[in-house]
Amino acid sequence: MSLAFDLKNPNYEFIKTQTKAESAVRELLKNQIVAVDIEATGLEPYTCNMVLVQIATKEKSYIFDPKTLNLKIIKPILEDKKILKIMQNGKFDYAFIKLKLGIEIDNIYDTMLAEGVLTAGYKVSKSLGALAEKYLEIKLEKEFGMSFVNMHTNVTEDQLKYAAIDTLILFPIFEKQKTFLDKEGLVRIAKLEFAVTKVVAEMELMGIHVDKVKWMEIINALKKKRDIVSQKFQDEIRSLYPSNQFDLFGNLSNVININSQVQLMELFNKRLKVEIPATGDAILAVLDHPIAKILREYRGYEKLISAFGEGLLEKINKKTGRLHPDFIQLGAATGRFSCQNPNLQQIPRNSEEAPFRECFTPEKGNLLTVTDYSSMEMRILADLSGDEKMIKALTEGLDIHSYTAALMFNKEYSSNFKKKYPDLRQISKPIGFGLMYGMGSSGLARQIDVSKEKGKEYIKLYFKSYPKVRSFLEKMAKDAVRNGWSSTPGGRKRWYRKPERNDPEYTKLIANIERQAKNHPIQGTNADAIKYALVYVYDRLKKEKVEGGITLTVHDELVCEVREDQAEDWAKIQSEEMVRAGELFIHKVPVVSEPFVSNVWEH
DNA sequence: AGAGGTGGTG
């Protein structure tokens, strides 16, 4: 592929006067497509600064100096709905440009997200370097000293060259990707991802407030309990070890490291003479041994303290006093978000001892509006499979697991079924979830603690109740193995590496694909829906002039923080927009989302 | 630095 620019000597202009900047803007406004990139002193927009802002045409990169220029003048380019902005991981640049210049970039084509939808399911790098190699067979040498991180000196000519290349190279990558998006029918889903990315940037900038005092109260209480249990554990096992050790202060020291799986295995298998294959909770639970009981109690506390302790508070932003986690837009192969630093999608649900979610609170004068889809994946399964009885149950608003149990075990469904036959419902519920995950009979048997034969029988009864669910799941599995991909009705694809026939793990690998492909259309459609919802909700916030923004998305849930007098009305709108998004994909059963207004995340 | 084990979420 021949490039429209010279890699060794890219055409660029480093702009340091307002007059030159103005004429550059005039030139740029003549284009339908530009590439945009920034260089910054670090990754965090609140505490780092922009060093360069590059906007390029196919042939030439205009490099603006944010220190000497008033960059408000690039607003007409960046906010123009007609001019396409090619960016690599645009969320990053969007955040800086919004924060430093008050400009909201519109009409983004993101090469990283495009690559994400083109390679979903494959573990491949989506860095600019990787894309340049893949599409252009060019190696981008990011030399040491090229970084702008913590930079205080003047930019070098080499740095400017690379800054120029970072924009110029986006054009040919964009051209190549476009043909693949077309070929794979991924244009629609790519456009969705592009529309979502600015919402994600805004959501990250918004962040969420944490009640630090309450958080530490919870942690300290847990620590007290943990330390008592930990001491008890050491005392109970001390006699099993030959000599007592003392620490510097003459206290008895710990016999083993309770956190060490290796030492625990030695303890159970060699000293307590109970053969266990691992020390996970499922195994310890059935062991019925006093030491196992203490260990389980310890683990309960230790887990919460280590995973959600001070570490989370250390991530509070110095500038804003809020948490600003990274939402990875294509973090999961199914199209779901993932979340990092910290992962707010795995904060424990509130419990008596550890009401962590109560610590996420609105700023004074605001309230949180929380909306989630109710039993969305069940609804998706009903809709995609077209199973009449499941559709009927969900349409009539019946308790789906009770209704399933009634069908399976030939009982009359009633509104008090749950109370009348709790044991039957306890069988039907895990099957419903398990099947969406491609679970087999032995897995189910293990789950609900019945024999393998009983497990098989239950699944049979389930499929007899919902025959189309079976044929749907089997078709998904078979098609994916044949095609090497599966897709959602929204057009999102997930690819699978087909194993060689002679692979020693062939059967296992095929079984993996089958399970993943049964789940993908369900989980993926949920992801498609919540992503449309994010765009709808963001647009509606602006349209309704609501003061506030989106703070969190947790797979089937959206959380906004808004001015308190607007919260009640807004929560309803937020739910409506979620429903509207869900109805793009679900037509045969109702989409349901409940609105909540609250001064804590969850109560 | 990376793997494996464990366990939190949807």
Place this chain on the structure above:
DNA sequence: CATGCACCACCTCT
């Protein structure tokens, strides 16, 4: 033979 999807954080151990 293994046999429930999708993640991320923390711990130990090599």
